Amino acid sequence: MSQNLQERISELQEQLRQGVISRREFLRYVTLLGVSLGAAEALAACAPKPTPTAVAPTAAPPTAAPPTAVPPTAAPPPTVAPTAPPPAAEKQALAGYMLRFNPAICTGCLICAVACADKWATEYFPEEAAKGVNLEFSRIRPMRSQYVDIINVCQDCRLIEWAEGSTKAPCEQVCPQGAISVVPEGQGKPGYTGMGYLNIDRDLCLGLDLCGRCLEVCEDQFGSGISFDPIEKKAQICTRCGGLPTCVEVCPEPGALLFVPLQTNGRYWAHQPEEFFELTYAKLYAERRDV
Amino acid sequence: MAELKGATGKIARVDLTTKKVTVVEPPEEVYKKFLGGEALGLYFMVAEGLIDPKVEPFSPQNMVQFMIGPVTGVAPNARSVIVTKSAYNFMTVTTSGGRAASELKFAGWDGIQVVGKSDKPVYIAVVDDNIEIRDASHIWGMSTEEAELELLKSVLAPNEYRESILTEADMTPEWAALRPPKGKGIGAKRLAAAWVIGPGGENGVWYANVITEGARAHGRYGAGAIVGSKNLKGIVIRGTKGHVLADKGKFLQLAREIQASEATNYFWRSFGTAGIGARCANSEDAFPIRNWQWGAWADPTVVKALEGPWMDAASFVKQMACPGCTLHCMYLTEITSKDPLMDGVVTDMPDWEAMGQVGGNLGYCELEGMTPSDPFTGDHWDLMEALAKTQYTTFLHDSNGLDYIEGGALLALLMELIQRNLITPADLDGINLKWGDVHAVDAIVKKIVRKEGIGAVLAKGTWETAKYFAEKKGKPEIMNYPSTGHRYGQPAHDVRGFDKDALEYVTVVRPCEHTGGGGAGFLKKDYPAAIAGQNTQATHNSLVICSFAAGNWAGKIAAMVQAATGWTDFTEDDVVKVGARAYALGRIFNLTTQGIKDPKKEWDTLFPHRWFYDPLPTGSGKGRVAYDGKPEVLYDEALPAYWKTRGWSEDKGVPLADTLKDLGIDDIAEPYAAKLR
Structure with a gap:
């Protein structure tokens, strides 16, 4: 059965790759086969598209060469070194992924936070961002207690419908303004928001002085994934850069911070900072310690 | 004054006698001449008359300066410098990596200068412009690790905190019914950084240091003793102002280039300074062994215990970086030993200076009854014990806030004086400080930290200790044995072999x-x-x-x-x-x-x-x-x-x-x- 399923998925991937079916159709067929949406999106991402743009397969390629001149299995152009990462513009935004980090490998160098802060400050406060770098704009904050580095970032928790009455993120559920919501694929700003990840509408957010419910519920019951910008004090959450996370791209430590297919309900993965520190310390040094 | 970029233009002057904080704003020309850190600190020491011999190191007039520079913040390799008049009555300029340096810039300061003396133990809490002098009686006497953990949770930035407002009406009824008891609430983040002293600094041990992140030290010249003399346990900082830069794009571009070139340097990225032991020091005949009586083991097997690849295989747990650095030279370790004194203790590395000064220098690597000239007849578990002793002695110094370079020179001096029968265990309150005896080292270091008995003499460091015994025993030849330069412990680099001139x-x-x-x-x-x-x-x-x-x-x-x-x-x-x-x-x-x-x-x-x-x-x-x-x-x-x-x-x-x-x-x-x- 599983072999049949794999074969069927492979066929669908091939059809998607050749442009016979659209991405949306692929997702529909694959989920009909019993695969979760997140995993389906991951599978879709694993099927490389013939061209990065939505050019129909029958349309003439931009060059004068006839379409038959390029076999579908053609090797990538030899000018691209196999080890060189492709330019960010050519990278594909990934839906249904999660940030996975390994506190045993992370060195706490803050390079992710500097890049994140600079990117988002430039997006929302270009004048302020031109003057320098402020980590308070970062959605990802490596935190250090002695001998332990943990990454503090939204873990994309979800409530459980049959038990908790909702499938929303907890912060989304408690937001009185409806400012926190999932931005679906096809919407949002590419490279910033969308592809099924959370985002905060800054126009709707009341800010920390008036509200702060999102932070409170996150810290009380889940992790500590919400922060507030230092200027307007409005809420900030990791949007996974719409499926192209900058933090992962700049991280210098192989394996410390990964963007990988979502494995389970995010609720399971969230850690409160204190317990995360203490558990990691116990894991690394086989000893209990209160932080 | 024109607004500065890079630097903030502001240094906080905290007077612990009057409990007042003032702001020092040096003119731009001063910044241009001295930048920050060491040079700017020395400028203040001279320009404000602290150079005067009448200003005693331990007096309230002495000023201890925690300084950073114009690139400290988001540049790679951030460090801080402490500048003061040393307990040894010369200049202290001592540096350390760690996040506190960047955090101070983010709080909007180029430095914190502490003068005066508090009547009771205090710590300084810096959250942006807000600087408070707070009671530290609950952390006085704590080890550096414990005290720092307490400080890290004692401050929050304004944008991390508000009173609880969430009610069940904000949730679905099902969720509200399932919700665990509230309690953790807001303020769970840990984004502060701190500098602290240990019991050594509190008690005025001359070579006490200032520690951050558990094992990073402003190690030398007794900065911790001066901090302790002011009844100051530490400084905790949380900054939210960022790093103002004249040309941010250029700055970040250069930073990325530096980081990328560092990322190819697998000397540091593999073992930190632990790569030095066997690969350099023993072959250069410049490994401190038994107070420098030897510079190399005749049998190179011994040095394996203190070299990067072996230490990594045996004990490295995790690597740790300073802000913006991809060299991550610090490795945390957990000691494995058959000796319960040491087993399970968590410390760092040891890095090279510790490997030398409180490793080879204390005779930890030879088997009982052997000298460094003898062949090594043990196995890898014996090497493991040698490493454990070195790591434990590193921990002993870090945890109590002591410089293990001067501390190692002092312990090695005492061991050599015992070896040569120039002093006896009775001179050390009955402690028989023999080569390789980590329990004797443990006992004597604890005496030094508490300044108990002979510890009060030893707390003045290697040179003063040699002088004391030379006089007490009427043996001037004792002055041939302190490994000190300018009356301060010589680091783990020798001048007879091929290391240094x-x-x-x-x-x-x-x-x-x-x-x-x-x-x-x-x-x-x-x-x-x-x-x-x-x-x-x-x-x-x-x-x-x-x-x-x-x-x-x-x-x-x-x-x-x-x-x-x-x-x-x-x-x-x-x-x-x-x-x-x-x-x-x-x-x-x-x-x-x-x-x-x-x-x-x-x-x-x-x-x-x-x-x-x-x-x-x-x-x-x-x-x-x-x-x-x-x-x-x-x-x-x-x-x-x-x-x-x-x-x-x-x-x-x-x-x-x-x-x-x-x-x-x-x-x-x-x-x-x-x-x-």
């Missing part, structure tokens, strides 16, 4: 410092190159960046300063000049504060007898001594030639009036220099 230790302005730079120049007797190296290193300590990344920053320093500050006329020549100013001020400070009349007699020749008269017994440098056993060549030929190249007087090494004028520091320095000449 003796002149480097003699001339470095931070007394007997191993990270002064210019090493290659000294070995080749190329004094202009050596001086350029020293000046550049002093500038690193003023920016403040790390010497491990010197090669990655080479050629980019002026560009980084320009991008940070907007001073487009700041060139690589200025980089060297900042360091030259620090050297001139430091030299004048050291001579003046000690009231030295004849530097050659009272200061510049205070180096180990062993350098010249005790040939290396084993290894690649077997039979070698420094300067062929002719100290007069070092002191009467090389040293004056070096001084001359610096533009200092050849008889006393005092910066000449023209030199001070060229450096633009004649206004503050010439009155003191004139008296010294």
Whole structure:
């Protein structure tokens, strides 16, 4: 059965790759086969598209060469070194992924936070961002207690419908303004928001002085994934850069911070900072310690 | 004043006597001349009269400065520097990596200068502009690790905190029914960083240090003793203002280039300084073994216990980086030993200085009854115990807030004096301090920290201890054994083998410092190159960046300063000049504060007898001594030639009036220099 399923998925991937079916159709067929949406999106991402743009397969390629001149299995152009990462513009935004980090490998160098802060400050406060770098704009904050580095970032928790009455993120559920919501694929700003990840509408957010419910519920019951910008004090959450996370791209430590297919309900993965520190310390040094 | 970029233009002056905080705003020209860190700290020490011999190190008038520089913040390799008058009555300039340096910039300060003395233990809490002096009675007496953990949770930024407002009405009924009891609430983040002292600093041990992140130390010259003398346990900082830069794009681009080049450096990225032991020191015949009686083990198997690949295989748990650094040279370790005293203790590495000073130097690596000249007959578990002893002694010093370079020199001196029957265990309150005995080391270090019995004498460091015993026992030959330069412990680099030229230790302005730079120049007797190296290193300590990344920053320093500050006329020549100013001020400070009349007699020749008269017994440098056993060549030929190249007087090494004028520091320095000449 599983072999049949794999074969069927492979066929669908091939059809998607050749442009016979659209991405949306692929997702529909694959989920009909019993695969979760997140995993389906991951599978879709694993099927490389013939061209990065939505050019129909029958349309003439931009060059004068006839379409038959390029076999579908053609090797990538030899000018691209196999080890060189492709330019960010050519990278594909990934839906249904999660940030996975390994506190045993992370060195706490803050390079992710500097890049994140600079990117988002430039997006929302270009004048302020031109003057320098402020980590308070970062959605990802490596935190250090002695001998332990943990990454503090939204873990994309979800409530459980049959038990908790909702499938929303907890912060989304408690937001009185409806400012926190999932931005679906096809919407949002590419490279910033969308592809099924959370985002905060800054126009709707009341800010920390008036509200702060999102932070409170996150810290009380889940992790500590919400922060507030230092200027307007409005809420900030990791949007996974719409499926192209900058933090992962700049991280210098192989394996410390990964963007990988979502494995389970995010609720399971969230850690409160204190317990995360203490558990990691116990894991690394086989000893209990209160932080 | 025009708004500064890179630097903030503001230094907080905290008076612990009056409990008042004032803001010092040095003019832009002062920043341009001194940048920050070491040079700016020395500027204050001289310009504000702390150079005066009447200002006693432990007096409330002494000022202890926690300084950073214009690139500290989001630049790679952030470090901080503490500048003060040392317990040993010379200048303290001591640096450490760690996040507290960047955090201080983010809070909007270029430094914190602490004067006065609190009537009861306090700590300083910095959250942006808000600086509070808070009661520290609950953490006084704690180890550095415990105290720092307490401080880290004691401050929150305004944008991390508000009162609880969430009610069940904000949730679905099902969720509200399932919700666990509230309690953790807001304020769970841990984004602060702290500098703390341990019991050693509280009790005024002369070589106490200031620790951050559990195992990073502003290690040398007893900065912790001065902090402790003010009843100050530590400083905790949380900043939300960011790092203001003149040309952010350029700055980040250069930073990425530096980080990318660091990321290819698998010397540091593999083992940190632990790569030095076997690969350099033992082969250069410059490994401190048994108070430098040996520089190499005859059987190189022994050194395996203290080399990177072996230590990594045996004990490294996790690597840790300073802000923006991809070298991550610090490795945390957990000790595995059959001795319950040590087993399970968590510490760092040890890094190279500890491997030398509280490793080989204390005779930890040889089996019982063996000497470093004997073949090694043990197995890897014996090597594991040697490593465990070294790691435990590192922990002992870090945890109590002590410098293990000076501490290792002191313990090794005592062990050699026992070995030679120049003192007896009775002189050490019954502790038989034999080579390799970690339990005896544990006992004596705890006595030193508490200043209990003989500990009160030992707490003054290696040189004073040797003097005490030489007098008490009527044995002047004891003065042949302290491994000290300028009365302070010699680091784990020797001058008889192939590591360093003796002149480097003699001339470095931070007394007997191993990270002064210019090493290659000294070995080749190329004094202009050596001086350029020293000046550049002093500038690193003023920016403040790390010497491990010197090669990655080479050629980019002026560009980084320009991008940070907007001073487009700041060139690589200025980089060297900042360091030259620090050297001139430091030299004048050291001579003046000690009231030295004849530097050659009272200061510049205070180096180990062993350098010249005790040939290396084993290894690649077997039979070698420094300067062929002719100290007069070092002191009467090389040293004056070096001084001359610096533009200092050849008889006393005092910066000449023209030199001070060229450096633009004649206004503050010439009155003191004139008296010294």
